[in-house]
Amino acid sequence: MENKNFDVIIIGGSYAGLSAGMSLGRSLRNVLIIDSGKSCNRQTPHSHNFITHDGKAPTEIAKLAKEDVAKYKTVRFYNGTVVKTRKTNDGFEIETSSGENFHAKKLILASGVKDIMPDIPGFAECWGISVLHCPYCHGYEVKNEITGILSNGDMAYEFSKLIFNLTKKLTLFTNGKAVLSKEQSEKLEQNKITVNEDEIKEIKHENGSVRKIIFKNGQEVSLQALYAKIPFEQNVNASDDLGCERTEQGFIKIDMMHKTNIPGVFACGDNVTMMRSVANAIAQGNFAGAVVNKELSDETF
Numbered sequence: 133m134e135n136k137n138f139d140v141i142i143i144g145g146s147y148a149g150l151s152a153g154m155s156l157g158r159s160l161r162n163v164l165i166i167d168s169g170k171s172c173n174r175q176t177p178h179s180h181n182f183i184t185h186d187g188k189a190p191t192e193i194a195k196l197a198k199e200d201v202a203k204y205k206t207v208r209f210y211n212g213t214v215v216k217t218r219k220t221n222d223g224f225e226i227e228t229s230s231g232e233n234f235h236a237k238k239l240i241l242a243s244g245v246k247d248i249m250p251d252i253p254g255f256a257e258c259w260g261i262s263v264l265h266c267p268y269c270h271g272y273e274v275k276n277e278i279t280g281i282l283s284n285g286d287m288a289y290e291f292s293k294l295i296f297n298l299t300k301k302l303t304l305f306t307n308g309k310a311v312l313s314k315e316q317s318e319k320l321e322q323n324k325i326t327v328n329e330d331e332i333k334e335i336k337h338e339n340g341s342v343r344k345i346i347f348k349n350g351q352e353v354s355l356q357a358l359y360a361k362i363p364f365e366q367n368v369n370a371s372d373d374l375g376c377e378r379t380e381q382g383f384i385k386i387d388m389m390h391k392t393n394i395p396g397v398f399a400c401g402d403n404v405t406m407m408r409s410v411a412n413a414i415a416q417g418n419f420a421g422a423v424v425n426k427e428l429s430d431e432t433f
Contacts, residue, residue, distance in 0.1 A: 135162075135208070136232075136233065136234050136235060137162075137234075137235045137236070138162045138163060138164045138208075138234065138235070138236045138237075139156070139161040139162045139163065139236065139237055139238065139428060140156055140161055140162075140163045140164075140236055140237065140238045140239070140240060140424055140428075141163070141164045141165075141166065141224065141226055141234055141236035141238075141239055141240070142156075142163060142164070142165045142166070142239075142240040142242055143166050143214050143217075143226070143239070143240070143241050143242065143243045143368060143370055144165075144166075144167055144241065144242035144243035144244055144367070144368075144401065144403075145165040145166065145167025145169075145198070145209065145242075146167065146194060146242070146244060146401070146413070147193070147194065147197065147401065147410050147413035147414045147417065148242040148244075148400045148401025148402070148413040148414065148416050148417035148420075149165055149167065149240070149242035149243075149401070149417060150165070150194070150197045150198060150200075150201050150414075150417065151197070151413070151414040151415075151416075151417030151418045151421065152240050152242060152400060152417035152418070152420050152421035152424070153165050153201045153204075153207050153417075153421065154200065154201045154204065154207075154418070154421065155417070155418050155419075155420075155421025155422050155424075155425065156206075156207070156421045156424065156425055157201060157204025157206055157207040158204060159421075159422075159425040160206055161206060161424075161425060161428065162206050162208075163206060163207045163208065164207075164208050164209075164210055164234055164236065165201075165207065165208070165209050165210070166210045166212060166213075166214055166226065166228065166234075167209070167210075167211065167212075168211070168212065168213045169211060175259060175260040175261060175340070176189075176190050176260035176261065177189060177260075177261060178190075178273070179193060179269070179410050180268075180269050180270060180272065180273070181268050181269055181409060181411060182409070182410050182411040182414075183411075185410070190410065193410060197414075210228070210232075210234075212228040212229060212230055212232070213228060213229040213368070214226055214227070214228055214229075214243075214368050214370055215227055215228060215229050215369075216373060217239070217369075217370040217373040217374055218373065219374060219394070220235065222237065223235055223236050223237040223238070223239075223396065224236050224237075224238075224239045224374075224396065224397070226239075226370075237396070237428065238396050238397075238398070238424050238427065238428065239370075239374075239396060239397045239398070240397075240398045240399070240400065240420055240421070240424060241368075241370055241371055241376070241384060241392075241397065241398070241399040241400075241403060242399070242400050242401045242403070242413075242417060242420075243366070243367040243368045243370065243401075243403060244367045244401055244402040244403055245364040245365065245366060245367055245402050245403055246364060246365050246366070246367045247259065247265075247362055247363075247364050248362060248363045248364060248365060249362065250307075250360075250362060252332050252333075252334060252335060253333075253334040253335065254334050254335030254336060254337050255335055255360075257337060257340055258335060258337050258340050258341070258342050258358070261340035261341060262274075262337065262340060262341045262342040262356070262357055262358065263282075263335070263342065263357075263358045263359075263360055264357060264358070264359050264360070265359070265360065265361070265362075265408065266408060266409065267294050267295055267298060267359065268409065269408075269409055270357075271294075271295070271298045272298070274298070274299070274356060274357035275298045275299060276298075276299050276300075276301070277299055277301065277356035277357050278299075278301045278354060278355055278356050278357075279295060279298075279299045279301060279302050279303075279355065279356065279357045279358070279359070280302070280303050280304070280305050280345065280353070280355050280357070280358040280359070281295055281302070281303070281304045281305065281358070281359045281360070282305050282307060282332075282358055282359070282360040282361075283304070283305075283306070283359075283360065283361045284306040284307070284308070284310060284311055284312075285311045285312065286316075287361050288304055288306065288310075288312070288361075289312060289316045289319075289320070291359060291361060292304055292320060292325055295359055296323060296325065300324070302325050302326075303325070303326045303327075303328055303353065304320065304325055304326065304327045304328065305328050305330075305332065305345065305358075306327060306328070306329050307329075307330075307331055307332050308329060308331055309329055310327050310329050312327070328353070330347040330348070330349055330351060331347060331348045331349075332345055332346070332347055332348070333346045333347055333348045334346045335358070336352075342355050342356065342357060342358050343355070345358070364382065365382070366382070366384070366403055367403065371384050371392070371397075371399070371403075374392075374394050374397055375393075375394060376392045376393060376394055376397060376399070377392065377393045381406065383403060383404050383405060383406070384399040384403050384404050385404075386398070386399050386400075386404050389423050390404075390416065390419065390420040390423055391423070398420050398423065398424055399420075400413070400416035400417050400419070400420040401413040401416055401417060404416070
């Protein structure tokens with residue numbers, strides 16, 4: 133790529149990054165979108181709760197989005213991985229795994245998060261298909277089915293309240309001793325939600341569709357769907373390189389204008405919020421792109 137200098141570099145070219153790119157491209161900003169092509173929902177067959185695209189494959193939505201953004205000639209794409217980010221006197225320098233370096237006045241972190249799978253055979257194969265992270269994205273499709281929740285403590289209790297609205301055939305699997313309060317346990321029992329503390333050995337499935345949970349004690353339970361809250365880490369280390377602050381939950385900390393604590397660095401998408409959805413990522417990217425354009429305009433007027 134001949135041009136190495138840009139107004140804005142966007143790290144991450146999925147929904148948030150592409151949406152930010154469109155905002156900036158329509159404002160005639162020279163933009164580079166760097167993406168490795170490994171979105172967190174690449175295994176998910178259908179995306180929901182996004183008007184005009186409800187039920188489409190996430191890969192199809194991303195493909196259409198990239199085609200739309202590519203129409204704006206000031207936006208360029210680079211297929212690769214960012215390995216180092218540095219602050220310079222007049223902006224930021226980005227180094228990729230192939231050794232190429234790019235420079236920008238502003239930086240948008242839209243690289244998402246990486247889910248850390250538990251050591252349970254079958255879990256990763258079902259993730260995004262029948263092992264689900266979000267009732268808003270997938271709950272309607274498994275309403276009234278025999279459903280489980282893999283979680284513990286306060287998060288398990290709050291998650292149970294949401295899922296209970298979608299199905300009454302509900303079991304909470306804590307995969308070990310439950311750490312629920314007395315009041316939480318009584319409320320779950322009152323609503324006939326079973327709490328199973330047996331340790332899980334594996335998840336039996338057919339092409340990613342959950343069939344059974346097998347426990348280490350030899351017991352098993354049949355299921356059609358399983359919700360799970362699992363830990364995550366930031367997908368790239370750019371925010372660490374720059375010293376961006378994190379929230380207690382591990383998200384990049386931003387203000388209402390999507391600004392991080394580092395001047396010139398913005399963030400949007402799954403890396404800043406627990407509300408992980410295609411629609412939300414697109415909305416955040418659209419807004420972040422507009423804010424960055426406004427800052428560039430203020431600085432050059």
